[in-house]
Amino acid sequence: MTESKREVRIKVPVLTRVEGEGALDIAIHDQEITELRLRIFEPPRLFEKFLEGRDYQEVPDLVARICGICPVAYQMSAAQALENAFAVEVPAAVHEWRRLFYCGEWLQSHALHIHLLAAPDFLGFNSVTEMAGKYPAEVRRGLRLQALGNDIMELLGARSVHPVGARIGGFHSLPTANKYAPLLQRLRDAHEDARALVLWTAGLPLPDDEQDFCSVALHDRTGYGMYGDRLISSEGLNIAIEEYPQHFSEFQVPYSTALHGGLHGRPYLVGPLARLNLNAARLPRSVQEVIEATGIRFPSRNMFHSIVARAVEVLFAVQEATRILEAAPAVDVPCVEIRPRAAAGSGCTEAPRGILWHRYETQGDGRIRSARIVPPTSQNQARIEQDLRNALQAFGLDRDEPALRLHAETVIRNYDPCISCATHFLRLNIKRSTT
Amino acid sequence: MERPGFLPRQRLDDLLVLLRDSGYRVIGPQLAEGAVVYRDIGAASDLPAGVTVESGPGSMRVIKQDSPRQFAWANGPQALKPRLFKPAESLWQVQRDAQGRLSFARCDETPQAVAVIGVRACDLAALRIHDQHFLESEYRDPYYARRRERLLLVAVNCTDPATTCFCASTGDGPAASGDYDLLLDELEDGFLVTSGSPEGQKLSAALALTPAPDARCEVARAAVERAAAVQTRRLPPGDLFDRLFAHRDHPRWSEVANRCLACGNCTQVCPTCFCSRERDETPLDGASSVHQREWDSCFTEGHSYIHGLVIRAETRQRYRQWLTHKLGSWHRQFGRSGCVGCGRCILWCPVGIDITEEVHVLMQEPVHD
Amino acid sequence: MDRYFLTQIFSTCLVCGVYDMKPGVAVHKFSSCDGCQLAFLNLGEELLELDRLVEIVHFAEAGPFDEQTPVAIAFVEGSISTQADTERIRRVREQADFLITIGACATSGGVQALRNLADSGAWHASIYPEPEYLDSLDNVTAIREHVKVDLELWGCPVNSRQVLAAVRALLFGVLPETDRDKVCMECKRQQNVCVIVAQGVPCLGPVTRSGCGSLCPRFGRDCYGCYGPAEALNTASLGKRFAGLGLLPEQVVNRFRAIHSHLEEFAPPQGPDYDRE
């Protein structure tokens, strides 16, 4: 048996430290990947169907349940889509509170991913509790930032998982100054933590893996995009969010319950790295200075810079949240009046993992006629598979199975795939064979 | 009786400032969450000017009017009860050391002195009952007592009862008849101020009021009389214990149970209901534990649970317990009815069950089956 | 339940809290949004304390992956919706002394059980071009429909307080307290103004189990029942009240058929005016 004729099959039956359930099957034949399947077997939950016939006001509460990690994103995209359908404009102040709400989610989700899910990979631990033994201060800092994110969401939504404060047209109620004063103080105190976090992630032993990929993100005229009405890409795309279906497609693969997404038929990247690659210039000067201090330049082609991008967004979220609370946006009523009508509307916001696109058709009485939801992880799925092929090739296909498996998992975790949304994630099966 | 002084409306802030300067945290009515609720009051402008409340069983709406009056509404969802008998509080704390030894310590916060303005006659009557229950029965409740000792009451005679009010029939209102420090009568342009305690006298003296002319007093008296006259709901007078227990199998109990949600709202808003339950709250590390008390209700299954049995498993029995206690057993326990006619249980019942109507039906001749 | 089962699981000294060995804990996931697992992942410092008190044997999202080792407590998130799930839940049960469902999905089927009300085959076909690839059962079911459940923690999602109280009680060697009171009780303790009465919105508080802290009314809105049914329900009377607030019969039905649509107790009131008879 000659080495070059080896055939390997690698199976990761359940991917750990990802949100949701999925598996990875790889077959390697003669140093060549012959098969690579990221299988998402979170059973389909059919949300789009059971939204049909529901009152528009029920939508935020229902779509939140698609994903416990980024419910705010689901509520915000849905609100935007339905507000577009009903042609209502929310006041600027309400919009500011929504940005704050979103900051909370980015902060929570990113801090959780960096500390609990991704960093252990780069430092050689199996879990955050293991890592806490060696890096107690860093872990505590991470938990603090995560808690801060949760508390921002609680301020506006009563709880951070499936918050209850948002509605179509605004919020059910908004906090008074004495309620958020302590939070504002904590936010101010967190700037230092967040700056330190960016530098710490940049200093992690991240693999060097330059790749070619297309980044897609929202474009927000007013700042670093969380909301926005246009989509842009690193290859020159610039479209209104309503035009999404004309350019992006979803296709089903037999081994996965998540639909794969393509831009003009090709894989693309959404999420923190894509956002930073496209929008770094829109970050506040103070954040840009911290990026400069890391020595990393964005746009970056190293997929592993995602963790740094995430930390940068943590810093941004802390600063942005501070800015908003200091400005204390005043509103007369937390919610604008809605007059339902038969129409259609799209919404797209930047979930922690990337763009989340919704479209609803409504009936005259405000009930949903049809719904379509495209979550970020299914958009990234084709890109992850493409990355895996490149990354494993670069890593060396002749490495032993545990090493290959760990590297594959690291690559996947780096995307912070949220399989609950994608429907859900991962079991790795590597098959090697020789002929 | 001393002659009331007159406090022009613009000087209401003087009273608030005086209270604050005397060390009181001032609580009073405010318009919030679509109702008149008791909150911290910074200035007289926080009070619900021109607000009146339109209410009926299970529903209420705030109406804004063009009027300077700040107390032209009947009563809010709560008044004094949650101040004194807290919805939830810690009773004691226990630490456990490494040898398993326990040390118990009472949770002893010293509450800040509180002045409540806008208290109604029904609330004062209910307070009297709670004083009897928590302070004057065999055991005295130190938690209630501490707050009670630091409470100053500025009452207001009621001029705008809600349709749900029936304090006139229970004899508890609409005029406050005692147990206050200061009493206000609201007129268009100001207030008559009467003191009811040495502390009240001090405050009233500090305000240096001019005595109110007879005509003003007459207007105020007439307004309160009118407030009694417009009430339509009533309860049968006297101790209903025997009559209610004689009707313990009345079909009406089942009929009302078809509507009753057994949600406990009536008991929670009732200013005289006093049930509570206790439970431990223990941090994960298990090194200490806090024993807490919180409001309970005879409408919960836990209220009558003993191992293996819920004594009042059916809503019919729970409603019967509530009503027979309030209007019957109460007389034997406290020497009076447990109802002060505030109407809250009618107004805040999500399905609008009306105690006066239920009693009315139950008091008809017993139906034998 | 066996009288002395807890003694067997946790060989702890109840009073001094010293354990002969750390009890093993597993967190399993079935079909869900992952939100209930966040009750652990959002614990902050207490996550480290938990790690000190128990051995986290299996918790895929947090790292440890070991479905084989027997544990004292298995937390189960999510509902059963594939053939493979039905087999896995049986293994989970066999490996655990004490099985706790966390959240609506595990406890009652959860929001995705809405598909039980429809022809999910047709639904699959409308979303997936090739539905034959899916291994999906026709009906979504709760854990208790498959294996014995020792404790149910309701809520969509459960909160950390519920989870910690359960762990703490079990470490003391007793069962956690259960409370089937209505959200209204918590609502009033919080001194919220009732939204049915003051705003005329269809609040499910009077039929929903407490435990959330009456979050929705606290935010000035109607409860939508995410903690599931309370005891002594009167959905007929509440449904009638909703109709009185102007809801159409279909809207009333939708109120009850949301997060816990799979439950008998929350079966929407019938008939034009929702009389029970």
Added chain:
Amino acid sequence: MTERGIPMEAEVVARVDESPTIFSLSLKLVDGDQHDSYRFMPGQFNMLYLYGVGEIPISIVGDPDQPDLLQHTFRTVGRVTRGFARLQPGDRIGLRGPFGRGWPLEAARNRDVLIVTGGLGCAPVVPVINHVLNQRQQHGRVAILQGVKHSDDFIWRGRYEQWDAEPDTQVLLAADVAGPEWRGYRGRVTGLFEKLELDFVNGITMMCGPGPMMTAAGQQLLERGAGPDRIWFSLERNMQCAVGQCGHCQYGEKFVCRDGPVFPYADIQHLFGVRGI
């Protein structure tokens, strides 16, 4: 007037297992002054607090003449009692008490005494029996009836035999369902009344047990001419505070914790036996 207090620390000094589900703990107040000043009457109860778990009412079964040996007999039924079941000598708990009014010992002087108990190990009457038998010459004839559902439930055989040996004392046992070994009566405890040689009219009866048994027994005693002020019951209700404030133990106009738990029939005649009161 006393202030509602907080628990005193008590140490378990001895433990006896009476049956698989019944056990007794002897307690000692840790603080010397508290220990010395503690007094109780037969029929009174303590609120016993299990650390971090909860507080429950438990009758004092010790001998009032030896108050330094505070004994309690528990039946393991639920959450808190199951936790107590794990205690061993040396363990610490909290104790508030004594509470309530005891048995009418004065009224029983120089009269025949009938004690009727039902169910498993009826703890509240044990101190009365001890007291009466300790002062045997001050009472008339004494009869002790104990009824159990199943003969296997019978505990304290030794104690009953000891009592039986006392002069002028009848001990009769009844089991609804009896095994082959059973030498007592088969049937309800009320069926034993006709075997008694007692002055029902002038004697005094003290009774505790399940509601239906007490209702039936009370009825029969009335029929035999006993006055309603001579038949005494010990009642059980949920109790949270034990000082008449939490409202849970309400029984008509009575607070069982404060006005009872021991009541003469005359005081509760209008409530007795009514379902759901």
